[in-house]
Amino acid sequence: MINTKIRDDKLQTLVSRSAVPIIDLAHCGKSLVNRVGQQLHKAFTEKGIAFLVNHGISEEKIKNVWDQFDNFLDLPAEVQDRYRRKDGGNSGYVSPRVERFDKKTTELRHAFNICQLDDRNIPKEPLPDFADDITTLANDLKAMSTYILKAMEAALEIPAAYFVDKHSQMLTGDDVNMSTLRMLYYPAIVDDEPGQSEGAIRCGAHVDYGTFTLLAQDSEGGLEVQLPGSEKWERVGHLPGAILINGGELLSIWTRKRYHALPHRVVIPEQDHVRTRGRHSIAFFCHPNNSTMIAPNDLSEDAEQTDDKVYSAYELIQQKFNDTYGGRSK
Template sequence: MINSKIREDKLETLVSRSAVPIIDLAHCGKSLVHRVGQQLHKAFTEKGIAFLVNHGIAEDKIKAVWDQFDNFLDLPAEIQDRHRRKDGVNYGYVSPGMERFDGSTPELRHAYNVCKLDEQNIPREALPELAEDITTLCTDLKAMSLFIMKAMEVALEIPPSFFVDKHSQMLEGDDLNMSTLRMLYYPAIVDDEPGQSEGAIRCGAHVDYGTFTLLAQDSEGGLEVQLPGSEKWERVGHLPGAILINGGELLSIWTKQRYHALPHRVVIPEQELIRTRGRHSIAYFCHPNNSILISPNDLLGEGEAKSEDKVYSAYELIQKKFNDTYGQRSQ
């Protein structure tokens, strides 16, 4: 056990190598949006990810939602089934194995998607406190997302409110906007249970679909990325209290691939002390309104636009991704 602990202490990650940009949101003033915008621009063009620190979202708020999801997973199966994600919608409970990002590999993960703060999306009757805790956290993550969009508008030198206006219906329902708060729990892997993790993964390789993702996690749990220009999978590591941001596919299309949509996955860690404990995370997937047309021409200067670039709505683009992931249409 001592030797195992020493090996885990020496686990090399992007965090241990200081290879992930860190953006401090603490300082107030008129220059904050400009500074953060420039730092995000550099991070998205060079790495595709960054850590946000001093972001103002209390750890207690995040932990409260993790605790509530644990309570949901302790409910009887028949109650969980009432809230299971159904074909045609994006909200609800997703049990291990329902999602397969590579189309075949079983994924050991519990998830619960919230697209709107209403009775349909949240199991209020079974867990009355869950709705309050999620609403509080969603309010903070939505506000952070709007600030990030304003910072990107400055960095990209595009009209004010370009992004903000196109994301005006976040968390008003997946029929209007696919933005989603996702609670995640990766169960502990117990080696004395034969076949528990054989041929499985915690989350298959993929890029996120939307504009960007905000991720809070409680520990190192196997998150890996492929940095731009590399096919090597590298462990990210854990920076306590930080929120990880990564760009999504729609943002990459909008910026004509100047901003990277980073491939990532969550593997079953080889380190015993990591694999034998459960891992919580919360992801906030920021999406444009479904009706918004996504065109790289929007952010190009005069003379740069190309008429042959095909234009899709945000809804059309994400539906293809859901079809790939679930083997059926989401809506």
């Protein structure tokens, strides 16, 4: 145990090295959208990642959602099965060992995807407060995403509402927009259960699919990234109260890779006193409307470059889902 504590004390993170940009959203009205846009532009082009602070979403709202997901996981299996994600859709519960980003490594996590704020997709009957807590947080994250889209419009010097209009159907259903609020719980790893974590990971290495991701996580750790130009995995660390933002692959394609889609993963912590605790996080994946055509020329100053293939957002994201779920449609 003494050695474990020593390793923990010496564990360097990007936070401890002040290697992640911090963007302050305090009083982020229209007058500050240009400043936020420039800071996001610098973060996405240089690091692919940033922390958003003073964003106005309380820790209580986030913790309420973590608690509600814990309550869901305490329900009988037959009740959970009513809300299980079905092939052909993205909404619903996903149990451990189903998703495999590299198609082979076992991934140990529970997830619940919310793509539409309605009674059909949210377990309201067994958990009366679930819908209200989820809806409140989802609307806050959607509003934050809209502000970020406006800031990126300013930074990229593209017409006002270009991004906002193309993301206008967030959380109205994955048949029109694949944006998703995802609750995540990574179970504790108990070493006296043989084979529980052998050859496994909490979340395999991948880049996110869409425009960007907002991530709220607890202090348990395990998130690692590869910064641009490096193949080294580095632990991010925890900044209390901050929401992490990282660019997605679709945004990288849209900007001809000026904005980085950052590879990341969640490993099982090596410290015994951390790995034996569960880990919570909430991710909001901001995606364009499915019909949006991803045309890099629209964001390029060089109008003569027309050799980029144009895809719909749905085509690009669907292929990624198929890879994650072993060829099955998501």
